[in-house]
Amino acid sequence: QKEVEQDPGPLSVPEGAIVSLNCTYSNSAFQYFMWYRQYSRKGPELLMYTYSSGNKEDGRFTAQVDKSSKYISLFIRDSQPSDSATYLCAMVDTGRRALTFGSGTRLQVQP
Amino acid sequence: EAGVAQSPRYKIIEKRQSVAFWCNPISGHATLYWYQQILGQGPKLLIQFQNNGVVDDSQLPKDRFSAERLKGVDSTLKIQPAKLEDSAVYLCASSGMASSGSPDTQYFGPGTRLTVL
Numbered sequence: 567q568k569e570v571e572q573d574p575g576p577l578s579v580p581e582g583a584i585v586s587l588n589c590t591y592s593n594s595a596f597q598y599f600m601w602y603r604q605y606s607r608k609g610p611e612l613l614m615y616t617y618s619s620g621n622k623e624d625g626r627f628t629a630q631v632d633k634s635s636k637y638i639s640l641f642i643r644d645s646q647p648s649d650s651a652t653y654l655c656a657m658v659d660t661g662r663r664a665l666t667f668g669s670g671t672r673l674q675v676q677p
Numbered sequence: 678e679a680g681v682a683q684s685p686r687y688k689i690i691e692k693r694q695s696v697a698f699w700c701n702p703i704s705g706h707a708t709l710y711w712y713q714q715i716l717g718q719g720p721k722l723l724i725q726f727q728n729n730g731v732v733d734d735s736q737l738p739k740d741r742f743s744a745e746r747l748k749g750v751d752s753t754l755k756i757q758p759a760k761l762e763d764s765a766v767y768l769c770a771s772s773g774m775a776s777s778g779s780p781d782t783q784y785f786g787p788g789t790r791l792t793v794l
Contacts, residue, residue, distance in 0.1 A: 574717065598780040609681070609768055609785030610720065617780075654719050663772070663781050664710060664733060667719030 569593050572655055572668030580676050585642040589655035589668045592636065596657040596666070599631050601640045604652045604670065613640070613653075645675045679703065681786035683769050689792045695757035698789045702750070702771030708732075709746055710783065711754050712768040720768055726752065759793045766790050 572589045579585055587601075598617055602610035616622045619633045630639040642649055652672045656665040682701040690696050702709050707728050712720035723742065725733040728749035737744070741760070746752040756763055766788040772781035 570719075572719070600780070607787070607790075609770070609787050611785065612782055615780055656719070658780050663708065664722040664725050665720070665783065667721070669717065669719045 567592060568669075569666050570655060570657060570668040573671055574669055576672040576674055578674045578676060579645055581645060581647060583645050583675070585640075585645050585649070585673060585675075587640040587642075587653050587655075587671050587673070589638050590636055591638070591657060593657070593659060593666070594636075595659035595661075597660050598658040599629070599638050600656040600658075600665070601627075601629055602654040602656055602667075604654060606651075610654055642673075645673075647675050647677045649673060650675050681769055681771055681784055683767075683786040683789055685789055686787065687790045687792075689794065690759055692761055692793050693758040695755065696759055696791065697753050697755045698767050698769075698791075700752045700754070700769030700786060702752070702769070703773070703784055706771035706773045706784075707749070708772045708781065709752050710770040710772075711744055711752070712770065712785075714766045714768055714788070716765070723754070723767075756791075759791075761793050764791060764793045 570591045600615040601613045604610040622629045626643045628641040652670040654670045655668040709726045711723045714720040723737045724744045726746040729746045744754045768788045769786045770783040772783045
């Protein structure tokens with residue numbers, strides 16, 4: 567079993583839709599939960615991170631963590647064609663600094 | 678602020694050949710990471726340096742992969758000899774000192790796309 571599971575998609579939505587991206591994990595030691603966006607032929611870039619269970623909002627993006635269920639989500643409101651990319655969840659456990667990534671979900675927002 | 682630089686951007690080699698990748702991190706960043714990203718998968722850590730010392734190389738295939746970070750700045754990753762399954766994007770990332778209660782923010786370079794034939 568992988569430490570982090572993520573549906574690879576692809577996920578295709580019309581412009582303006584609300585997008586929900588999800589990951590599950592098995593390692594209880596994970597403390598920080600991040601979402602990265604990766605455009606084609608580019609390196610990942612950090613969108614946002616959360617530390618504890620609950621919600622965190624940044625513009626059109628909301629990250630949600632449920633540690634009891636080992637489940638994290640990223641919601642994108644009013645999705646735009648420029649949001650078309652692969653979204654990677656990533657996690658860090660106590661004592662380490664390197665990231666454990668999910669496999670990524672490819673999102674396509676249709677104009 | 679200049680980002681993480683990597684070269685070459687693309688490399689095609691035959692199996693059993695050797696190849697080297699170069700990374701220049703963001704100025705002042707003490708921690709440097711090399712990740713391998715196979716098509717359709719998330720990046721997987723190969724090695725982590727703190728200044729010029731190795732912090733974590735538990736997932737580095739040491740029989741064929743080697744990495745060094747001379748003087749705690751630039752880094753090179755080498756594969757010798759390459760196998761077909763080494764075809765992937767090799768990403769370099771760097772991070773500075775995290776503030777209290779925050780994780781390190783890792784900044785990634787564009788990667789080197791390796792094709793082994």
